[in-house]
Amino acid sequence: MGAGLPEGFAYVRDLIPDVVEEMYYATEHNFVGAPIDGYQARRAILTRKAAQALGIAALAAQVDGHRLVIFDAYRPERAVRHFMRWAEDAQDVRTQAEYYPEFADKQALISGGFIAKRSGHSRGSTVDLTLMSMETGKMLEMGTDFDRFGPLAAHGAEGISETAAQNRAYLCRLMLGAGFVPYSAEWWHYTLKDEPYPDTYFDFIVK
Numbered sequence: 001m002g003a004g005l006p007e008g009f010a011y012v013r014d015l016i017p018d019v020v021e022e023m024y025y026a027t028e029h030n031f032v033g034a035p036i037d038g039y040q041a042r043r044a045i046l047t048r049k050a051a052q053a054l055g056i057a058a059l060a061a062q063v064d065g066h067r068l069v070i071f072d073a074y075r076p077e078r079a080v081r082h083f084m085r086w087a088e089d090a091q092d093v094r095t096q097a098e099y100y101p102e103f104a105d106k107q108a109l110i111s112g113g114f115i116a117k118r119s120g121h122s123r124g125s126t127v128d129l130t131l132m133s134m135e136t137g138k139m140l141e142m143g144t145d146f147d148r149f150g151p152l153a154a155h156g157a158e159g160i161s162e163t164a165a166q167n168r169a170y171l172c173r174l175m176l177g178a179g180f181v182p183y184s185a186e187w188w189h190y191t192l193k194d195e196p197y198p199d200t201y202f203d204f205i206v207k
Contacts (some may be wrong), residue, residue: 005045006204008196009124012044012073015051016058019044020069020132024146025079026206031099031147032086038076040207045074050125050192057178061131069139071128071146071188075121077203083115102150113185114149122202125195127180128188131171140167146188154185 005011012019023042024030046054058068086092087106100109109115120126131140143160144152152159155168168187175182180190 004207006202008047008049009045009074010048010051012046012051012054012070015055016068018062018067019058020067022069022071022146023073023206025072025075031095031149032083033092033094036079037082038079038203038205040205043206044070044072044127045124045206046127047074047124047192047196049194049196050127053179053192054127055178057174057180060174060177062134065134066131066140067134069130069132071130072121073127074124074202074206075119075126076205077118077122077201080117080119080122084110084117087115099147100149109149112149118201120191123195123197123200124202125192125197127190128186129171129190130188131167131174140171142167142171142187144187153187155182155187157187 013021021042021044023039023044025036026039026042028034030036054068061068087110090106100106103109103112128146130142130146132138133140141161141164143157143164151157155172171187172182175190179193181193183189183191
């Protein structure tokens with residue numbers, strides 16, 4: 001399991017075969033508008049401990065007719081540096097209308113906690129995700145898309161539909177029950193409470 005990965009890491013699909021791996025950072029469909037450094041494949045990687053815990057959430061979701069959809073998992077440090085270079089380029093606003101229309105200055109994405117110089121994702125036990133209906137094949141309504149930066153992305157945000165609020169709360173219950181904790185500013189972002197590498201930031205390539 002996890003052949004070619006550092007010890008203690010695993011490909012999520014090896015533990016959760018029906019997971020949907022969107023992994024937008026390996027594509028141009030993301031807030032930078034280009035494939036991100038360090039992502040050579042649309043494959044989700046986590047520490048084995050985090051992947052096993054996520055499997056608990058996946059089984060609980062399956063009982064209710066849902067599958068997990070992963071947007072991002074382990075993130076190489078070189079990808080974080082790519083994000084920072086993009087944030088410091090004031091001229092590149094190609095994706096503003098879709099991803100951060102409330103922010104006139106990309107630097108505000110850093111002060112707002114949406115982009116960081118160091119990311120918990122690089123420790124290998126943080127995952128960005130949502131849920132998909134097994135019946136319809138569609139993602140559940142969550143009030144915003146992934147990486148739609150702004151106040152509506154926060155847990156407990158006002159201005160989203162009752163259905164979206166209920167779906168966010170349901171996802172949160174699943175993840176709390178599996179041992180993850182949420183990030184208040186992003187409904188999709190969860191970190192394993194007892195992560196195995198709390199002080200180590202990795203930079204191996206996703207491939």
